[in-house]
Amino acid sequence: MEPVIELVSTGDEVLTGLITDTNAGWLSQLLLEQGWQVRRRFTVGDDKADLVELFEQRSHHADLVIVNGGLGPTSDDISAEAMADAAGVPLELNQHWLDVMEQKYASRNRAMPKSNSKQAMLPQGSELVDNPVGTACGFAVKLNRAIFFFTPGVPSELKKMMTDEILPRMRRQLGQNGHSQVRRFFLFGLSESGLSDKLDSLTWPSGVTLGYRANLPTIELKLIIETDNADIIAIAEAQLLAQVGTHLVARDEMNFAASLGPKLLDRDLMVFEDASGGRLTDTISTITREFEGHYLAGLPDEALDLANWLQASARPMTLAIGAQGPQGVPVALKTEQGCQVQTLQMHFRDPLSQRRLLAFAALDMLRRHLANETVMVDYDILPCSERVTLSA
Structure with missing residues (x-):
């Protein structure tokens, strides 16, 4: 008991x-x-x-x-x-x-x-x-x-x-261990209410319950498991992963330094940012020292303009967050294959929250590229008004 x-x-x-x-x-x-x-x-x-x-x-x-x-x-x-x-x-x-x-x-x-x-x-x-x-x-x-x-x-x-x-x-x-175990999943881009709509209506195996914790910019989703049946645990985890898809950014611990840091070794990474106010540069500095960061006012505020600017002036691997424009803020990743830009609409009035979300969105694009996943996806919390892709 x-x-x-x-x-x-x-x-x-x-x-x-x-x-x-x-x-x-x-x-x-x-x-x-x-x-x-x-x-x-x-x-x-x-x-x-x-x-x-x-x-x-x-x-x-x-x-x-x-x-x-x-x-x-x-x-x-x-x-x-x-x-x-x-x-x-x-x-x-x-x-x-x-x-x-x-x-x-x-x-x-x-x-x-x-x-x-x-x-x-x-x-x-x-x-x-x-x-x-x-x-x-x-x-x-x-x-x-x-x-x-x-x-x-x-x-x-x-x-x-x-x-x-x-x-x-x-x-x-x-007893040596408690009767429960907890598996933690960190998600980006999905809203807590949207997750609830997806997951709460499903039938979960006996002995498995869900827990949510919103901690901008991520949502921590927990599987609280009160069974030792490995098959039941595997079914519950597979059901969860099928619903959250590639919005899963980390498991057990939210640590970009551990997940991205080794993949950025020997990469010639450059960062440009405007609307994020230096937040992206600060965050990447905790992940790797192998990059060059620039906080510039006056970067392009439209997706195509930012893509053209990066194609002409930036290194093969570049992250960029443009200026706030009428359609939102363009966020870009340039690689040797080309440049992908998505303009994200901000619905958070708090400036700090806006900067944190923009920086995380840029990092998520980089994470997706390094994991060979689709780089630009729909985010519930950051609606996209425009996408542009330019080949190298």
């Missing part, structure tokens, strides 16, 4: 929105990638009675609860005290962690403030969870049905503790 995993975020600043709770999202995604899907998430302010009530309640319904925040040295950091009250045990000094904190301060030639000693007061019977980064140790407590893991709110500390300390404990307690 799938374990019931829940998350609790604490703190008035999180509850009121003064701080965006990025930790909960990161935790949910991390656990999903490990095969465990979070069932519920809760947010509670710095009120001990509310925390005690929630801990006691969730201890009867969850198998594992990760509590984030409230482990600092100040008076409003009350997670440990609330857990002790919920479990009906006192707080007691963990001498080992007190020594660790004192050593950390001594290594910086500083005296430890008296308030930090509070961070070594843990519920009686709890298991210490090491924090090599900061002064707030974590701890684990078993209460009724649930195991509670308490973690600090500082993201860098949380991430280190989850990776090094808590995930290994979870594998021992819940």
Whole structure:
């Protein structure tokens, strides 16, 4: 049976929105990638009675609860005290962690403030969870049905503790791997609603569900798999790939440096851009250093004019993004075989979004060429008003 995993975020600043709770999202995604899907998430302010009530309640319904925040040295950091009250045990000094904190301060030639000693007061019977980064140790407590893991709110500390300390404990307690596996597919050019229309109406094998995450300029599509049947998994993946076609730009991780970088070695690549405002050059610089980039104002704003300009002046492999014109923005790829240009219409008012989409469209043309795919295709999110092809 799938374990019931829940998350609790604490703190008035999180509850009121003064701080965006990025930790909960990161935790949910991390656990999903490990095969465990979070069932519920809760947010509670710095009120001990509310925390005690929630801990006691969730201890009867969850198998594992990760509590984030409230482990600092100040008076409003009350997670440990609330857990002790919920479990009906006192707080007691963990001498080992007190020594660790004192050593950390001594290594910086500083005296430890008296308030930090509070961070070594843990519920009686709890298991210490090491924090090599900061002064707030974590701890684990078993209460009724649930195991509670308490973690600090500082993201860098949380991430280190989850990776090094808590995930290994979870594998021992819940099984080496979760009951789920996740396969991730990154798509460009399709809209989330268009994808939903295509995919949600299909019949998916038992044990397979879909997940969507729009993150401009791509959409991340997940197959969440709760079966070990290899044939079922293969059927689901084949059905997905048949629907998204060549709009798939990456699997597992969105990393153009890994996929395009090796293919651009020893290529004499040149880049010209206008409407993308230097975004294309910046992006390609993270993929390869083997190129020459130019950010120019006044490039042609029509497909044919840009194609002729590139044929006359550019190297055999050139990416170009022209100026904004009445029909849109021409985006071009010139190779030894000729020049292909498509004029894309922009419907995003945000200038940064426009530049990111244009740069990605140009990179997608290059990706398609290097993969021997059709270079110019229809994009739901970037309608094409004109296409031009000139042979070399």
